[in-house]
Amino acid sequence: MAVTIKDVAAFAGVNPSTVSRVIKDSPSISDKTKIKVRKAMETLGYTQNAAAKILASGKSGAIGVIFPPIENKQSRPFFMKILSSINEEARNNDITVAIATGHSIEELEKQVRLMYSEKRVDGFIVLYAGQSDPVRQYLITENIPFVLVGTPSEMQNEITYVDNDNKLLGKEAVAYLADKDHKHISFVTDTEEGVVFEERYMGFHEELVKRDLVGKLLHFDENNFKVDGESAVIVMDDPLALMVIQSINKQGLNVPDDVSVLSFNNSVFASLIHPYITSFDINVARLGEVAVEKLSELINSDDKSKIYSEKIIVPFYLKERESVK
Template identity: 30%
Template sequence: MTVTIYDVAREAGVSMATVSRVVNNNPNVKPQTRKKVFEAIERLGYRPNAVARGLASKKTTTVGVVIPDISNNNYAEVARGIEDIATMYHYNIILCNADKKKEKEIRVINTLLEKQVDGLLFMGGTVTEEHMEAFRTSSVPVVLCATSDENNAMPGVDIDHEKAAFDAVSVLIANGHQKIGMISGTLEDPANGFARYNGYKKALEKAGIPFREDYVRVGNYRYESGMEAMNYFLSLEDRPTAIFAATDEMAIGAIHKIQDQGLRVPEDISVMGVDNSRMASMVRPKLSTAAQPMYDIGAVSMRLLTKLMNKENVEQVKYVLSHEIINRQSVAHQA
């Protein structure tokens, strides 16, 4: 049978109110009484009913986190940042994988809100009007994490994806490359897709390099799509001398396809990525990339959410963290 607070009170010889105060870390309990209650809890194997406590306090000390791809190392790093700050502020997290599919994202958001979470962190793709409607009807704070809405109406933490792409492509241009192909994410994705595509175009424009439609292929952020796009570029009569990929995973796919065809990176074709995932330093040659501070994005997002949940004074609800260009071995000077 389930052990109740009444059983603990009887075992310890105290009132149920005293047991409640001990469980909730109320300081107004004598050390000797606190010791008796904890000993009774241990003997009986009592576990406080989180649902009942949530109903009484109107708080569950639980945060819902919507993540696009739980198998992606980058999002795992964001989740680590979230978890560490959540633990520091005594919150538990419920992590839900949504595969960057709108219908699943909406369903997961609503499910988490129905679970009476105290707040919600959303990592996803395109923030549509349907997403915004779910956020607007939420009775708890919502913070966007590593993504942003089109009108910047929601609290959120991210990097400047357009500037990160611009800086990455500028490295290729500074190394003398004029024929630069891009493996883009879907252009419906405002951050990893369209913003990085825009940054690529603006870097070319600033350098006076004509934009070529045939030098852009759209991938799905995955390794296989990087290989497929690179296979296309290698088939061109006037092929690129450098490739900018919107994610490291696609960049690594491109490197392997180049090597499969008996060519060398960076001697024959240079490759630049974005993210600075763990795989970027494992691949050979090591991948040059624009690094996102993934852990910091998660940590800052969670800290912002704790402030909003606790109705603290918040002067800033939009944070754009700095990216960094990491020069490794995959980019060479074009003679």
């Protein structure tokens, strides 16, 4: 039915193995033969059969993207955005991407194990960095190539990961506001878990001390949140910033006239309603690209241990809008 390597070989008057070599552009084939074979492929409309290639070569040419098992996280625009950029970069390298999701961590692990044991994928990109995760543990134990997007809280030396410099992000946030003459700056969060929070807050705190400014950690609670003398506030992410702004308004204060709001991630939420939020863009697209690049290296390296434990820090930039004065 479909045209195979054999058909092409017959048409071009060569052996099927020669066609195979032409496909991968083997240097041992003469240009003359290559041209002839390529012409045959063209006129017959040949396309490779992925399954046959995988079976014969032992490589799937596909990678798996693992989403966090928590439901609500999946609504974050981050995931769709990084998936797009991963897929794009993968396509440019002739890699297919398959996905793994699950309501529970058990479901997720089951799917990941199956994908790998059936040899549907050569490796994984993990999109969450929670601590002591069984899925990640499995990948490490079985020595399966993977790269993490985010910073793991443990075994940083055994894992290849790509992330922003969250501590620097915290520092830069303070620096930016301080340069605008803010002297009382607090940090607002709705979670104190995770390396992202820890590092951003640490950076915030260090820079605050260094510049001799005042401020503290404010835990956001919808019914009970108030600023108390702050002229500016740094918020963990854009949706939270939206809520913070509303709370500030309810206090009878205006953003940015009375208090400035600076946030992170630069997601859709940042430019939904006014004041549009000034927010650090963490370059999600680049994060995805780099993840694919690194994973490819891991998959294709013979000595996997050699390039393990690399960390890639992707630069960020500030998207200035209306919420800071």
